[in-house]
Amino acid sequence: MKRYIKAAFHFSNSETNGFFAMIMLMLLLCIAPRAYKLYTQYYSKPLDHSKDIILLEKNLLLLKENARKVDLIDINMVTAQDLESISGLKQKLAVRIINYRNKLGGFVSLDQYKEVYGLSVHLQRRLMKQTTISEKYIPKQLxxxxxxxxxxxxxPYISPAIAKAIVDYRNHKQFTTIDDIEKLPVYHLNWAKKMMPYLSL
Known part of the structure; x- marks a missing residue:
């Protein structure tokens, strides 16, 4: 390009260099503002990390759930000694929980911890967080x-009056379905819901 400028304007080498430098400076002055504007528009725009944050939160949640599943104790399979590994649960209470489980025929709901005598609300919540009941578990049935x-x-759910009503009913007529308990004179809906998992024909 310098050669064409020198030939067109009959410049010396130094004049050609100076003229070329001036042209380049003018081009730079014209281009630089626009280039700077494009640069600031691109790099000053805040990056959107919301999707990354959501993905990270989901992964953290999955990790917490997996860690919780690994640590859960199956309440229908453990011994009193196993329960003592739960912070704050002493031997006496651990034995009481296991005894109540055995009387029931097995726990079918973690809410049944509320029925264990002497178990504080704090320990009930801790047990609910650290224990589980297998979905396939079938309790001992009467x-x-x-x-x-x-x-x-x-x-635990059967009073002498209910036991007598059941025996009296079947002495006259056999139970044909579990729902026949609705015919008992002592029938109560809340009792039936609690007792249903423990009943068979």
Whole structure:
């Protein structure tokens, strides 16, 4: 390009260099403001990390859930000694929980911790967080047509009056479905909901 400028204007080498430098300076002055504007528009724009944050939160949640699942204790499979590993749960209470579980025929809901005598609300919540019940678990059941009066009254949800009503009913007529308990004179809906998992024909 310098050669064409020198030939066109009959410049010396120094004049050509000076003229070329002036042209380049003018171009730079014209281009630089626009280039700077484009640069600031691109790099000054705040980056949107919202999607990254949402993904990170989901991954953290999954990690917490997985960690919780690994640490959970199956309340229907443990011993009193196993329960003592839970902070704040002494031997006496651990034994009481296991005894109550055995009387029930197994826990079917973590809310049943509320029925254990002497178990504080704080410990109930801690147990609910650190224990679980298998979805496939089936508790020990009492037979409406076969279990003895003694077996019935041994269950925490069965009073002597209810046990007698069950025995009296089947002495006259066999239970054909679990729903037949609705015909008992002592029937109560809240009691039936609690007792249903522990009943069989």
């Amino acid at each position: 037979s409406l047509n076969g279990s003895s009066f003694k077996a019935w009254v041994a269950h």
